[in-house]
Amino acid sequence: MGQAMIGDSLNFKVKPLTPYFGAEISGVTINCDLTDELFAEIFSTWVDFGGLILLKDQMLTTKQHIEFSRYFGPLFGDPNHEPLQNTVSRYMHPNHSQIYRVSNLVDKAGDPLGRKGAGTYWHSDVSFRERPAQASILHAKQVPNCGGDTIFANQASSYDLLSSGMKKTLEDIFAWHDFSIAARTQYADKIVVERDMHGDNQALHPVVRTHLNSGKKSLFVNPGFTSHLDGFTYDESSVILKFLYDHCTKPEFIYRHTWKKGDLLIWDNRVLMHYAIMDYPDDQGRYMERCTVIGEKPF
Numbered sequence: 001m002g003q004a005m006i007g008d009s010l011n012f013k014v015k016p017l018t019p020y021f022g023a024e025i026s027g028v029t030i031n032c033d034l035t036d037e038l039f040a041e042i043f044s045t046w047v048d049f050g051g052l053i054l055l056k057d058q059m060l061t062t063k064q065h066i067e068f069s070r071y072f073g074p075l076f077g078d079p080n081h082e083p084l085q086n087t088v089s090r091y092m093h094p095n096h097s098q099i100y101r102v103s104n105l106v107d108k109a110g111d112p113l114g115r116k117g118a119g120t121y122w123h124s125d126v127s128f129r130e131r132p133a134q135a136s137i138l139h140a141k142q143v144p145n146c147g148g149d150t151i152f153a154n155q156a157s158s159y160d161l162l163s164s165g166m167k168k169t170l171e172d173i174f175a176w177h178d179f180s181i182a183a184r185t186q187y188a189d190k191i192v193v194e195r196d197m198h199g200d201n202q203a204l205h206p207v208v209r210t211h212l213n214s215g216k217k218s219l220f221v222n223p224g225f226t227s228h229l230d231g232f233t234y235d236e237s238s239v240i241l242k243f244l245y246d247h248c249t250k251p252e253f254i255y256r257h258t259w260k261k262g263d264l265l266i267w268d269n270r271v272l273m274h275y276a277i278m279d280y281p282d283d284q285g286r287y288m289e290r291c292t293v294i295g296e297k298p299f
């Protein structure tokens with residue numbers, strides 16, 4: 001790992017979450033302590049620990065959550081920046097166009113307070129755009145007593161452990177990412193906004209991308225949004241992708257996060273995919289707010 005090891009920072013403690021990736025940072029209260037210097041240390045720890053940082057007990061306001069997230073870069077929904085896809089616009093915070101709400105709660109009128117069952121499949125946020133998400137920053141405001149965990153798969157470690165033959169084979173292959181893939185299987189009903197199915201929500205990305213900050217290579221395909229490999233038939237493509245997905249989701253590449261209220265989890269969609277486990281009953285409320293940083297065009 002890079003420079004951020006346990007005890008390295010003067011400003012916080014760092015504890016790994018798994019041997020491969022992820023770390024908990026403790027001793028920081030974002031809304032009180034945030035400075036450029038502190039952010040630079042959080043950011044380098046995030047990169048060094050494979051793009052997953054947990055900060056517990058963060059009682060941020062929605063505004064503070066947005067302000068912190070902007071340190072990573074512009075957000076989907078920021079003024080003069082593109083919004084998330086229209087299909088989720090009804091789940092955005094009514095007063096903050098940057099906040100996507102994931103929840104099974106409804107208000108007094110019976111309207112949803114967030115997207116129920118969001119991300120219940122392996123995916124990398126917004127991978128179907130020309131510039132997919134960099135960080136997603138999810139703040140847990142209400143969690144079920146039990147269940148509702150999120151699992152993360154580290155696609156840099158899984159890339160590293162491919163054979164040199166497979167790495168070479170994948171080198172120049174690109175894959176199509178398409179919102180309609182998830183829309184047809186997961187959203188599968190009237191909430192899909194038809195114009196999300198074309199144009200801006202389809203993109204061609206390299207199957208192996210290089211991380212802008214760490215220089216590390218990782219796989220960048222996911223079952224949720226990747227439709228097929230460019231220049232391959234669907235049959236050919238699905239065999240290769242199935243192999244890659246089976247490989248990427250081996251238990252050793254996985255971190256499973258059990259949420260506590262106040263958790264702020266920052267994941268790097270350039271190197272991780274994630275899956276929200278919807279195993280909790282409807283009478284167990286779950287309410288999360290997410291800021292999503294606009295990333296670079298994958299290379």
Ligand code: OGA
Pocket residue numbers: 102118119120125136138148149150274275276277288290
């Ligand atoms: C997300 C998502 C995770 C969760 O917010 O991007 O996929 O556990 N949801 O709610």
Ligand code: MN
Pocket residue numbers: 119123124125274
């Ligand atoms: Mn997601």
